[in-house]
Each structure stands twice: as C-alpha cells, then as structure tokens.
Amino acid sequence: xxxxxxxxxxxxxxxxxxxxxxxxxxxxxxxxxxxxxxxxxxxxxxxxxxxxxxxxxxxxxxxxxxxxxxxxxxxxxxxxxxxxxxxxxxxxxxxxxxxxxxxxxxxxxxxxxxxxxxxxxxxxxxxxxxxxxxxxxxxxxxxxxxxxxxxxxxxxxxxxxxxxxxxxxxxxxxxxxxxxxxxxxxxxxxxxxxxxxxxxxxxxxxxxxxxxxxxxxxxxxxxxxxxxxxxxxxxxxxxxxxxxxx
Amino acid sequence: xxxxxxxxxxxxxxxxxxxxxxxxxxxxxxxxxxxxxxxxxxxxxxxxxxxxxxxxxxxxxxxxxxxxxxxxxxxxxxxxxxxxxxxxxxxxxxxxxxxxxxxxxxxxxxxxxxxxxxxxxxxxxxxxxxxxxxxxxxxxxxxxxxxxxxxxxxxxxxxxxxxxxxxxxxxxxxxxxxxxxxxxxxxxxxxxxxxxxxxxxxxxxxxxxxxxxxxxxxxxxxxxxxxxxxxxxxxxxxxxxxxxxxxxxxxxxxxxxxxxxxxxxxxxxxxxxxxxxxxxxxxxxxxxxxxxxxxxxxxxxxxxxxxxxxxxxxxxxxxxxxxxxxxxxxxxxxxxxxxxxxxxxxxxxxxxxxxxxxxxxxxxxxxxxxxxxxxxxxxxxxxxxxxxxxxxxxxxxxxxxxxxxxxxxxxxxxxxxxxxxxxxxxxxxxxxxxxxxxxxxxxxxxxxxxxxxxxxxxxxxxxxxxxxxxxxxxxxxxxxxxxxxxxxxxxxxxxxxxxxxxxxxxxxxxxxxxxxxxxxxxxxxxxxxxxxxxxxxxxxxxxxxxxxxxxxxxxxxxxxxxxxxxxxxxxxxxxxxxxxxxxxxxxxxxxxxxxxxxxxxxxxxxxxxxxxxxxxxxxxxxxxxxxx
Numbered sequence: 001x002x003x004x005x006x007x008x009x010x011x012x013x014x015x016x017x018x019x020x021x022x023x024x025x026x027x028x029x030x031x032x033x034x035x036x037x038x039x040x041x042x043x044x045x046x047x048x049x050x051x052x053x054x055x056x057x058x059x060x061x062x063x064x065x066x067x068x069x070x071x072x073x074x075x076x077x078x079x080x081x082x083x084x085x086x087x088x089x090x091x092x093x094x095x096x097x098x099x100x101x102x103x104x105x106x107x108x109x110x111x112x113x114x115x116x117x118x119x120x121x122x123x124x125x126x127x128x129x130x131x132x133x134x135x136x137x138x139x140x141x142x143x144x145x146x147x148x149x150x151x152x153x154x155x156x157x158x159x160x161x162x163x164x165x166x167x168x169x170x171x172x173x174x175x176x177x178x179x180x181x182x183x184x185x186x187x188x189x190x191x192x193x194x195x196x197x198x199x200x201x202x203x204x205x206x207x208x209x210x211x212x213x214x215x216x217x218x219x220x221x222x223x224x225x226x227x228x229x230x231x232x233x234x235x236x237x238x239x240x241x242x243x244x245x246x
Numbered sequence: 247x248x249x250x251x252x253x254x255x256x257x258x259x260x261x262x263x264x265x266x267x268x269x270x271x272x273x274x275x276x277x278x279x280x281x282x283x284x285x286x287x288x289x290x291x292x293x294x295x296x297x298x299x300x301x302x303x304x305x306x307x308x309x310x311x312x313x314x315x316x317x318x319x320x321x322x323x324x325x326x327x328x329x330x331x332x333x334x335x336x337x338x339x340x341x342x343x344x345x346x347x348x349x350x351x352x353x354x355x356x357x358x359x360x361x362x363x364x365x366x367x368x369x370x371x372x373x374x375x376x377x378x379x380x381x382x383x384x385x386x387x388x389x390x391x392x393x394x395x396x397x398x399x400x401x402x403x404x405x406x407x408x409x410x411x412x413x414x415x416x417x418x419x420x421x422x423x424x425x426x427x428x429x430x431x432x433x434x435x436x437x438x439x440x441x442x443x444x445x446x447x448x449x450x451x452x453x454x455x456x457x458x459x460x461x462x463x464x465x466x467x468x469x470x471x472x473x474x475x476x477x478x479x480x481x482x483x484x485x486x487x488x489x490x491x492x493x494x495x496x497x498x499x500x501x502x503x504x505x506x507x508x509x510x511x512x513x514x515x516x517x518x519x520x521x522x523x524x525x526x527x528x529x530x531x532x533x534x535x536x537x538x539x540x541x542x543x544x545x546x547x548x549x550x551x552x553x554x555x556x557x558x559x560x561x562x563x564x565x566x567x568x569x570x571x572x573x574x575x576x577x578x579x580x581x582x583x584x585x586x587x588x589x590x591x592x593x594x595x596x597x598x599x600x601x602x603x604x605x606x607x608x609x610x611x612x613x614x615x616x617x618x619x620x621x622x623x624x625x626x627x628x629x630x631x632x633x634x635x636x637x638x639x640x641x642x643x644x645x646x647x648x649x650x651x652x653x654x655x656x657x658x659x660x661x662x663x664x665x666x667x668x669x670x671x672x673x674x675x676x677x678x679x680x681x682x683x684x685x686x687x688x689x690x691x692x693x694x695x696x697x698x699x700x701x702x703x704x705x706x707x708x709x710x711x712x713x714x715x716x717x718x719x720x721x722x723x724x725x726x727x728x729x730x731x732x733x734x735x736x737x738x739x740x741x742x743x744x745x746x747x748x749x750x751x752x753x754x755x756x757x758x759x760x761x762x763x764x765x766x767x768x769x770x771x772x773x774x775x776x777x778x779x780x781x782x783x784x785x786x787x788x789x790x791x792x793x794x795x796x797x798x799x800x801x802x803x804x805x806x807x808x809x810x811x812x813x814x815x816x817x818x819x820x821x822x823x824x825x826x827x828x829x830x831x832x833x834x835x836x837x838x839x840x841x842x843x844x845x846x847x848x849x850x851x852x853x854x855x856x857x858x859x860x861x862x863x864x865x866x867x868x869x870x871x872x873x874x
Binding site: 022023026030033034036053054055056057058060061064067068070085086091094095098124125126128129130133136137140141143144147175178179192193 | 713
C-alpha cells in the first residue's frame with residue numbers, strides 16, 4: 001500500500017512527450033523562424049504555450065523569436081519562464097543575459113537575492129517534490145517498523161527514521177520556499193516605457209518610469225493595476241497590461 | 247463772452263465771433279460746447295479759443311475749477327499767422343485752441359466754469375456754460391463731425407489724420423467694425439474681438455485679435471480675461487507687455503485703438519463654434535491730477551462655422567490633425583556605420599499650421615535592423631500673423647548585418663486649407679552603408695537553427711518539443727496523499743492500544759471468575775462422588791484445580807511439572823502453604839485416578855481442593871509481567 005502511495009506521488013515526475021498535434025505546430029513555428037519570419041514564429045510559439053504546454057524548449061525558442069523580432073521585454077519574459085521550468089537550462093540563461101543587455105534600466109541598489117531564494121530558484125520543482133514525498137513516506141514507515149521491532153532492528157528503524165526525517169525536512173523547506181515564491185510571482189515589463197504611479201489609478205502622480213525587460217515582483221493586484229517591487233526595494237503601481245507574469 | 251443760446255447756436259456764433267473780436271481790438275476769447283444736452287454715459291467736448299496779437303500774460307482754463315465733470319482728455323494747438331493791415335506793415339496774430347473732453351458726474355444741470363485770460367493788460371473772461379445731463383442711455387447719438395479736411399499747417403490730429411490703411415495692420419480690422427451698432431453706454435469705450443475669417447476648415451488657423459477702442463485717454467488695463475475658447479486649440483501670436491495707442495477713425499469718430507492680444511486659434515471640431523466674450527477692466531483718466539475711474543467692458547460673442555475636411559480625395563493614412571502648409575525632409579546622422587552601432591534617422595516637418603498637434607509617419611520595421619521608438623521635438627516660430635515652426639522626429643536604428651540598409655521613402659498626407667486640397671508629402675529613400683563591426687553578422691543567408699549567427703550572441707534554436715511535469719504540490723491530491731501515512735501510523739497505534747486495553751480487562755475478569763469456575767467444577771466433582779465414579783471424580787477435581795491455577799496465572803498449566811507449577815504459583819504471589827495444598831491435592835487426584843482403592847479418599851480430596859482454593863484466594867496475585 002505504501003508502495004502504491006509512493007508511486008502515486010511520483011507519477012508527475014515522469015516527463016511526457018508532447019502530442020503529435022503540438023509537435024506539428026512546433027515544427028511549423030520553427031520553420032517560420034528559420035525563414036526569418038520572427039513575428040510569425042513568435043505568434044505560433046505563443047499560441048502553443050497558451051495551450052498550457054510546460055516545455056522549456058518551447059519558451060526558449062519563443063524567447064529567441066521575440067528577441068529577433070526586437071521585443072526585448074517579451075524575450076526576457078520567455079527566457080525567464082523557460083528557466084522557471086528548467087533552472088538548469090544553460091542556453092536560456094545565456095540568452096537571457098544577452099537580452100538583458102538591451103534593457104534600458106539598471107536598478108541602482110540591487111543586490112544578490114538571498115542564498116535561500118537562489119537555491120529555491122535553481123532547484124527543479126518536480127524532482128524536489130518527489131524526493132520530499134518519498135522521504136516523508138519513508139519516515140513514517142520507519143516509525144511503524146520501530147514500533148513493531150525489537151532489539152537491534154528497533155535501533156536500526158530508529159536511525160532510518162531520523163535520516164528520512166532530515167531529508168524530508170530539508171526538501172520540505174525547499175518545497176515550502178517554492179510554494180511561497182509562487183504566491184509572489186515575478187513579472188517582466190513588456191512595454192517600451194511604463195509609468196510607475198503612487199497608487200492604483202491612472203490619475204495619480206508618476207513616481208518613476210520602467211522600461212521593457214525589467215524584472216519586478218508582483219505584490220498584489222487592485223483593479224487594472226498591479227503593485228510591484230523592484231529588487232532594490234522601490235515600489236509602485238503599474239497597469240496590468242504593461243507587464244507579463246512569469 | 248458767450249452763453250449758451252441753444253443747440254448748434256454756439257457753433258454758429260463762434261464762427262461769427264472772430265469778426266467781432268477783430269473789431270474790438272483783435273482779441274477773441276470764447277468757449278463753446280458741441281452739445282448742450284448729453285446722457286450721463288456720454289461726453290461733451292469743450293473748445294476754448296483765444297486769438298490775439300500778443301501772447302496772454304495769464305490764462306486760467308475752465309478745467310482748473312471744474313466740479314461737475316471729469317476731464318477725460320485735453321489738448322491744445324497753437325497757430326501763428328501774418329496779415330498785412332491797413333496801416334502798413336505785417337500784423338502777427340496768435341491763435342490757441344484748447345479742446346477738453348468732459349464726462350458728466352451726475353444727472354441734471356452740470357456747469358462748466360468760466361475761463362479767463364489777461365491779454366495786453368486787460369482781463370477777458372468767458373461765461374459759464376450749463377449742460378443738461380440726462381440718465382445714461384438716453385442721450386442723442388453724437389453726430390459725426392464733418393469729413394476731416396487737410397489743415398495746411400497741422401497735418402496731424404484732429405484734422406487730416408494720416409490714414410495709411412494699405413500699410414496698417416488695423417485697417418482690415420477697423421473696416422470690420424465700421425457701421426457696427428454698439429450699446430449707447432459703450433460708444434466711447436469698448437472692446438472687440440476681430441477674426442480674420444468666420445468660416446474655416448477643421449484645424450485651419452484663424453487669427454483672433456483683441457482690441458480696446460477708446461475715445462479718451464486710458465491710464466491702464468486691468469483684469470484682462472480671455473474666454474475659454476471651447477472647441478479650439480489656441481496659440482499666442484502677440485502678447486504686448488506695453489500697449490500703445492494708434493488713432494483710427496471709426497464711423498468718422500477718432501478712437502485710440504489698443505491691441506491687447508493676438509492669438510492663432512485652430513478649431514478642433516466641425517460645426518458652429520462660438521468665441522465667448524473677452525472681459526476687460528479699464529482705468530480711465532490720466533495722471534495724479536484727475537480722477538480716473540475703473541470701467542468694465544466685454545466683447546460680443548462671435549460664431550464661427552467650421553467645415554469638416556473634404557471627403558473626396560482623402561489619401562490613405564491621412565490624419566485629420568495634419569492641416570496646414572508644410573514641407574517634409576528626411577536624413578540620417580551617418581551615411582556609414584558598423585553593424586551593431588546606432589544611426590539616427592531624422593524626419594523634419596516645417597511650415598505653417600498647428601505644428602504641435604501634427605503627427606509624422608514612423609519608420610517601419612526593417613529587416614536585419616532594430617528600430618527603436620522615436621523621440622519627438624518641436625520648435626515653434628510664430629510670426630505676427632501665422633503660427634508655425636518645425637517638428638522633428640528622430641528614430642534610432644541599429645543595423646545587425648553588413649551591407650546596405652535602406653530606409654524606405656515615407657509618405658505624409660496633409661490638407662492645405664489655402665489651396666483646399668489634400669497633398670502627400672514624400673521623402674526620398676535613405677541608404678546607410680553597414681560595415682563589419684564587433685558583433686557583425688554574416689551577410690549571407692538567413693539565421694539557421696543549427697549555427698550560432700553571432701559568435702558571442704544568441705544561442706541557437708532548439709528542436710524537439712519536450713515537456714516537464716508540474717510540481718506535485720500543484721495537484722489537489724498532494725496534501726491528502728501526504729496525510730495518508732500519518733493517518734495510517736496513528737490509526738495503527740490507536741488500534742493496538744485499544745486491543746491492549748481490551749485484553750487487560752479480560753485477564754481481570756478471568757482472575758475474578760477463577761474461583762467461581764473452580765467451584766462449579768468441584769460441585770460437578772461432588773456429584774460424581776455421589777454417583778460413585780471415582781475416575782471421573784478425580785479428573786474433574788484435577789481440572790478444577792488446574793483451571794483455577796491457569797486463570798490465576800493467566801496461562802495454561804497443563805504441561806507443567808509439579809515443581810514448575812509450584813515455582814510459578816509462588817512467583818505469582820501465592821503463599822507456600824496454599825501452593826502445597828494445591829499440589830498435594832493434585833497428587834491425590836493422580837493417585838486416585840491411576841491407583842486402585844482411590845474411592846475411599848474422595849471426600850478428603852474434594853475438601854482438600856476446596857481448602858487449597860480458599861488459601862490461594864488469599865494470595866496477592868501479581869500481573870504476569872511482574873511475575874516474569
């Protein structure tokens with residue numbers, strides 16, 4: 001029974017191949033890219049992405065098409081999304097750095113993200129969840145074993161329970177970090193110039209401006225406006241349509 | 247001396263008087279008014295004439311003691327003439343004319359005091375003149391003076407004003423105001439807005455001039471309020487900080503004309519639009535010696551008919567804000583740039599019209615180049631009659647490939663309100679030579695998926711669509727599934743606990759019922775005793791004792807030796823005498839079952855068994871774990 005439970009929790013780990021229709025559409029978009037029709041390619045890649053396909057390759061190629069088409073903001077958004085799906089994607093990371101060079105904004109006072117946040121961002125979600133689930137089940141199984149065991153077996157069961165608890169706790173903290181990060185998602189400014197206002201209204205004073213490609217954290221939404229924070233702590237409100245959530 | 251003798255009479259007498267004065271020693275000194283009845287909001291002109299051969303030693307003019315009038319203006323002219331008299335030799339005559347414009351201060355009879363002059367040692371005076379003043383608005387309209395005649399000696403005011411209307415910017419405006427009816431109270435001071443046209447196209451410039459017209463001196467203009475100009479976009483053409491008067495004739499009457507402001511207004515919607523009145527507060531009078539007053543004046547509203555732009559022949563892409571007379575030019579900052587370096591494309595529109603609102607065409611997306619959003623600047627250069635200037639749009643372009651980059655010709659449709667036709671302004675294509683740079687791209691072929699186009703640039707396209715699973719915590723079953731092992735563990739523990747509790751209770755019951763069960767067995771044994779069945783009797787007694795011991799020990803005792811049973815009973819808390827009694831009884835049962843003649847001792851055995859159980863009941867029985 002425990003084995004069935006473990007398998008059930010690990011089932012999402014298995015990467016599925018895309019269905020044939022999606023493959024066909026992807027190939028058509030890539031062909032448009034190779035012919036130099038970058039706007040067309042970007043549109044087709046985005047249509048696939050909007051179907052809910054979780055593909056780092058799809059978002060990476062979309063980023064390339066947007067970059068070629070001159071849409072720096074959308075290119076940065078696509079590369080960031082690819083990295084969110086696969087934090088170890090070196091190509092997406094390299095192209096993201098290249099696209100960021102075209103960004104106008106250089107945020108003053110921006111420091112590195114805390115170590116924990118960087119570890120959370122770099123850890124892939126599905127394998128992390130599977131590890132946590134397995135060791136969580138292993139911990140309770142070891143406790144049960146210890147309850148019924150005697151002598152040396154009881155000691156061994158106790159040690160196994162402690163080891164499983166440690167791994168489960170560590171992975172659980174990372175899972176909690178990822179879940180928390182999903183509650184305050186990041187977003188990318190996609191319009192060329194965006195006014196950042198003091199409050200959620202177009203009639204309020206503009207505090208400063210942001211430009212396409214800048215990454216912000218989304219704190220809350222009110223009506224058509226979104227409350228954002230820059231890495232250096234500056235906050236303000238921008239119109240919803242002027243940024244894209246990663 | 248002159249007194250009032252009726253309207254117009256003073257003028258006739260004044261004309262006749264010079265003759266009489268000449269006869270009296272050549273001194274003429276008289277005062278006249280242009281009308282003897284005026285309204286409170288009108289003025290009366292007093293003329294004091296003095297003619298003599300010598301200059302006066304002393305002169306007191308009527309304005310010095312005047313109380314019933316405000317002196318709005320005063321002027322005088324001097325004239326000298328020569329004549330040859332009968333006695334021979336030339337005779338010199340001096341003529342001096344003082345003109346006062348007076349405004350009555352109250353209704354009823356207002357008196358102009360007399361004037362006096364000492365000439366040649368003799369005192370000459372005029373008589374006071376009474377003017378009847380009626381309520382405001384009730385006076386007779388002033389009759390315009392005779393057509394101005396050229397005075398050979400004084401070509402200036404009040405006669406023979408120089409009216410160079412073909413060079414004068416006010417001439418056309420003054421022409422508009424000729425014959426216009428004005429409220430009786432405002433005939434001497436009024437403000438007017440003049441437009442160069444009353445019909446215009448949407449977006450076409452209309453010149454709006456604000457004029458202040460006054461018959462008397464003005465010491466200041468305060469409270470100048472322009473209307474909101476709803477439906478118009480307005481730009482200033484002339485806003486004088488110091489206003490100067492020009493004398494103009496309107497309906498034959500001289501006026502001081504002050505231009506307060508000139509604007510270019512552009513209608514922003516078609517239909518009938520109204521220019522609302524301008525409001526002005528004017529301070530009349532002059533200097534510190536005379537009382538000035540503040541009067542408020544408003545212009546009349548003016549309706550303008552704004553025509554929509556012609557519907558026929560509209561060029562594609564035409565924007566209705568592009569109305570005016572413009573030229574369009576284009577150029578680049580550099581004719582040759584390395585790939586990856588920026589070049590600025592500059593588009594300039596110049597001319598007349600609402601330069602601030604025009605929109606210029608944008609550079610389209612270019613293959614192999616990145617086109618950034620343009621920046622716009624404008625330089626306004628109005629002249630006195632037209633609003634215009636230049637508008638410049640600069641676009642930064644970064645070519646990505648070597649070779650030639652051509653920025654295509656741009657088309658800009660505009661409407662010229664002067665010719666009333668649409669025109670399409672065109673630039674020429676602009677070519678920039680792109681040389682190899684640090685991030686130069688190959689000039690042949692399109693970007694392929696398998697090669698890095700830029701050695702330090704974009705990593706190439708990837709093939710093969712893959713997908714990754716969503717993190718398990720995205721599933722609704724994640725938390726419930728995580729809770730299952732927890733529930734299972736605690737459920738199992740709870741079950742065992744419940745089972746232990748149940749078992750310990752059963753053991754207690756077994757101990758409590760041990761005695762009754764044994765006694766029941768002994769009763770059965772006594773019955774067998776009565777039936778004289780010794781073998782069954784002894785077996786029953788043994789079962790009763792063994793069953794009793796098993797219940798108390800909570801374990802079977804059937805396989806135990808007597809020693810083991812004794813030890814176990816003692817360990818469980820039984821007293822040694824009780825244990826000995828039980829063991830002796832069991833031994834007796836064995837003897838009785840297996841040895842002949844056992845029936846004689848049956849009574850002893852059953853009593854012995856009863857006593858053994860009674861003794862064992864007194865023991866403090868320990869729980870099996872304690873006994874172990």
